[in-house]
Amino acid sequence: MDACEAVEKELQRVISKFNGVHENAKRMLGDVAKNFDDFKSSIAEVPAEEKLTTEQINILRETLTKTKEKLQRLTTDHRDLHGAVSKIGKTIERNFVSDFSTITRNDVLVEEQNIQLLNKVIAQHLQRNNLDDVAATLINESKLPAEEIVSDPFSNLHRIWEAIYRGDLTEALEWASEHSAKLEARNSSLEFKLHRIAFLQKLDAENGGGSPIEAIAYARKHFSKFVDKFEKEIQLLMGTLMYIPVGLENSPYRGLCGPNLMVEAADTFLKDACSILGITKDSPLTVVTNTGCTALPALLNLKQVMLSRQVLGMWNGRDELPIEIDLDSEHRYHSIFACPILRQQSTEENPPMKLVCGHVISRDALDKLCSGPTLKCPYCPVDQSPNDAKLIYF
Ligand SMILES: [Zn+2]
Structure with a gap:
């Protein structure tokens, strides 16, 4: 944060300097133009074939000298500004770490297969953000097999989300009524939020127009099922009817004007729809990038410590980070298992194994505890055969 500041x-x-230079230049160019205008009007009085008078020649000389002088000042200002701009680059370099060599793996992008995987995840990210044409160009240029790119169900949601932002609720209301039961099971407020906007649209509340009769009919038809859960909100909406003649903007209900409700409904839609369809609201690329940015400072600090103790070579476990990175709950997707014996997190090579007695330890611990054909559980301790231990998945 300090670095950003x-x-x-x-x-x-630089911006204030730029503004200063800009103002100055405008004034100087104005002066130059005015000098020439004055000169032009002074020679306009003389017929075209006559020679200029000494006085006019002097004015011309003076104008030219002044112009040159101002041009020089402008050049100096510009040079100064250039210096200040290039200083920003240096400030960025000074404040942010730019050497990630010890925490990156350059070998990853050597293999063609991995490059294609990267292209694929970028293409999916672009599709998810409704940049289908850019994605198509990438797929084409990187020669990704088209069948590998499965159309993302998210693009449909994204379109509806954008429509809600614009105040177009047609598709969103259809989607919500189609998934009504699931929304209700999740205690979602989406349907109510959409109907609330539709009601206000019928009133055209901000412009004080619309049709209150239509709005009341709409409320009767759609609000009845929300009365229990949103009684207060519905009362508020009914209150707006009194202020239609003066416009909602000038009433205590002005909070219901503006884009806030639309933004809120659009975000609720995205969250609930993603959770019903079982997809994340962010693309895998976004998740990976955000996670990486969270983890980076800790890893860079660790690198410093390891460098100062000259133990950097110890960090060579390619599939494992040397420290645990604590991500926020948004980025926790599944349970993890840490072996109670070795106090290590399980990996694909060292998975959790369930013993006959029900206790779970890691495979490495199991191998270490084995003496001959039998194994004594370190917790109960039941004698058993290590071959009976079962690999378990979280
Ligand atoms: Zn046991």
């Missing part, structure tokens, strides 16, 4: 401060300095 330092760069921002430098940026502000």
Whole structure:
């Protein structure tokens, strides 16, 4: 954060300098133009074939000298500005780490197969963000097999989400009524939020127009099933009817005007629809990038410590980070198992194994505890055959 602030401060300095130079240049160019205009009007009085008078020649000389002088000042200002702009680059370099060599793996992108995987995940990300044409160009240019790119169910949701933002509820209401039971099971407020906007649209509340009769009919038809859960909100909506003549903007209900309700409904739609369809609201690329950004500072710090103790070579477990990175709950997807014996998190190579007695330890621990054909559970301790232990999945 400090780094961002330092760069921002430098940026502000350049912007204010730029504005100063801009104002100055405008004034100077105005002066130059005015000098020439004055000169033009002074020679306009003389017929075209006559020579200029000494006085006019002097005015011309003076105008030219002044112009040159101002041009020089402009050049100096511009050079100064250029210096200030290039200082920003240096400030960024100074404040942010740019050497990620020890925490990146360059070998990953050597294999063609991995490059194609990366292209695929970028293409899916583009599709998810409704940039189908850019995705199509990438698929085409990287020669990705078209069948590998499965159309993302999210693009449909994204379209509806955008429509809600624009105040077009047709598709969203259809979607909500189609999934009504599931929404209700999740205690979702989406349907009510959509109907609330539709009601206000019927009133055309902000412009004080619309049709209150139609709005009341709409409320009767759609609000009855929400009365229990949204009694207060519905009362508020009914209250708006009194203020139609003066416009909702000038009433205590002005909070219901503006784009807020639309933004809220659109976001609720995205969250609930994703959870019903079992997809994440962010693309895998976004998740990976965000997670990486969260983990990076800790890893960079660790690198510093390891460098200072000259133990950097110890970090060579390619599939495992040397420390645990604590991500926020949004980025926790599944349970993890840490072996109670070795106190290590399980991996594909060292998975959790369930013993006959029901206790679970990691495979490495199991191998270490084995002495001959029998194994004594370190917790109960039941004698058993290590071959009877079963691999379990979380
Ligand atoms: Zn046991």
